[in-house]
Amino acid sequence: xxxxxxxxxxxxxxxxxxxxxxxxxxxxxxxxxxxxxxxxxxxxxxxxxxxxxxxxxxxxxxxxxxxxxxxxxxxxxxxxxxxxxxxxxxxxxxxxxxxxxxxxxxxxxxxxxxxxxxxxxxxxxxxxxxxxxxxxxxxxxxxxxxxxxxxxxxxxxxxxxxxxxxxxxxxxxxxxxxxxxxxxxxxxxxxxxxxxxxxxxxxxxxxxxxxxxxxxxxxxxxxxxxxxxxxxxxxxxxxxxxxxxxxxxxxxxxxxxxxxxxxxxxxxxxxxxxxxxxxxxxxxxxxxxxxxxxxxxxxxxxxxxxxxxxxxxxxxxx
Numbered sequence: 001x002x003x004x005x006x007x008x009x010x011x012x013x014x015x016x017x018x019x020x021x022x023x024x025x026x027x028x029x030x031x032x033x034x035x036x037x038x039x040x041x042x043x044x045x046x047x048x049x050x051x052x053x054x055x056x057x058x059x060x061x062x063x064x065x066x067x068x069x070x071x072x073x074x075x076x077x078x079x080x081x082x083x084x085x086x087x088x089x090x091x092x093x094x095x096x097x098x099x100x101x102x103x104x105x106x107x108x109x110x111x112x113x114x115x116x117x118x119x120x121x122x123x124x125x126x127x128x129x130x131x132x133x134x135x136x137x138x139x140x141x142x143x144x145x146x147x148x149x150x151x152x153x154x155x156x157x158x159x160x161x162x163x164x165x166x167x168x169x170x171x172x173x174x175x176x177x178x179x180x181x182x183x184x185x186x187x188x189x190x191x192x193x194x195x196x197x198x199x200x201x202x203x204x205x206x207x208x209x210x211x212x213x214x215x216x217x218x219x220x221x222x223x224x225x226x227x228x229x230x231x232x233x234x235x236x237x238x239x240x241x242x243x244x245x246x247x248x249x250x251x252x253x254x255x256x257x258x259x260x261x262x263x264x265x266x267x268x269x270x271x272x273x274x275x276x277x278x279x280x281x282x283x284x285x286x287x288x289x290x291x292x293x294x295x296x297x298x299x300x301x302x303x304x305x306x307x308x309x310x311x312x313x314x315x316x317x318x
Contacts, residue, residue, distance in 0.1 A: 006038040007175065010069035012093075013043045013059055014077045014085055014112065017051045020161035021075030021106040028168040028184060029071075035184075036176070040065045044089050052078040063092040069101050071171070076107030076126075076161070081133040084115040094118065097154060104156040104171065106164035113155060114138040123150045124157040147254070165190050177314035178270040213238050214245075214252060221261060225268055225288045229261050265289055266302050273311040280307045 009029045013022055022041070029037040042061035043049040049057045066072055072093065084090065094116045097103055105113045110126040111134060113119050120140040125131070131145035144150060149158035149167040158167035165188060173181040217238040221229055234257050235245035249257045265287040272283045284295035292307075299307050 006036045007070045008068050009037050009039045009071045009073065010061075010065040010096075011039065011041045011073045011075065012066070012089070012112075013041060013049045013051070013057050013075065014089065014109075015044075015050055016078035017049065017057065018076045018078070018107065018161065019051060019053055019055050021077075021109065021164055022051070022057065024106065024161065024164040025073040025075070025104075025168055028165070028172070028188070035180075040068070042066070044086055063088060066092045066096040066101070067099070069096060071102045071104060072096050074103065074105045074109035074112045075164075076105075076109050077112075078108075080108035080111035080126075080130060081137055085112045090116050100154075102154055102156065102171075104158075104167060106158050106167065107160050110134060110157040111137070113157065114141050118155050119152075119157070122152045122155065124152070124155075125150050125159050126157060127160045177274045178267055179274045179314075182271065213240075214249060218260070222264060225261070225265050226286055227288065229288065231257055234261075262298065263302065266298055269295060269299070269307070270303075270310060270314075273307055274314045283307070 009025065011022060011025050026039060026041060029035065029039050040061050041057070041059050042063065042065035043057070043059040045062045046059055049059055051057050074093070089112065093103060093112065097116070097118055103113055103118065105124075105126070107127045108130055110119070110124055111130075114124065114134060114137070119138065121142070123142045123144050124134070125144050125147050126134050128145055131143050134141065135143040147159070148163040149156065149170060151170065156167060156171070158164050169181050169185055169190070172184055217234055220237055221234060231242050231246060235242040238245050240248075246257060249255075249260070253260060255263070268287045269283050269289065272278055272286065276283075278286070280292040280295055284290055284292050287295075289295045289298060296306055299305060299310065303310065
């Protein structure tokens, strides 16, 4: 079969762009044989763009790259609440969206998307330090300060720089499947999955030993998804009471322990559908969901599709 046509990714570098925010999508989607993406870094015009934190960027493309792109990333930039981006940038972003491109903001890049009006009436997030400023400057945007990223379909936003990795992996997971996303996460030495609903930061500090203990319990659980995993069993492994485990787990991850277990089971089932010829019934048993009927139920609830449709879309074979 011929190789699929590459998806086109533009990384739009605005004045004051933050270096981590620029580097994350450029690295995650960098052009390589194993990834069907082609990346262009662009600015309001080609040439030198003065960035934040003492760095500048030499970009080869201007706003014409947005006419070419299937996905446009807008990295965060300094002083986002002071001035909107140039009118030409706003028009180029709007035009790209109308042509069907997805627009994805990292951190304060959300201000540039909000300036287009495309976030009006939609949920969005940004770095926690700027959420009030975003809500004040763009009151029609439904700003959520307590999540890592928000996927509204054609427009996506994320919190601080590290959550930009989560957003990129989320996009990869939707485009190419769990196996490709996990491979990219391993290459980045990043967590393979943190849900968009996870809290940006814990409002009060969790003692470090307990945080390490919970991480060890999550790793322990990932190797035992086919076994019964109750709240009591997880708490027992972490050597705390179920009540303490549940409360601290929600503070640390933004979801309950059993929600986390269920999503982990669904993600492992996705990878087995992509990479194996096991039946739906076998996979359901392997990941602890019991029956194919139960797996289908959770696939529809979490992903809005069936295991069969998912396999037809993402199967790679063993």
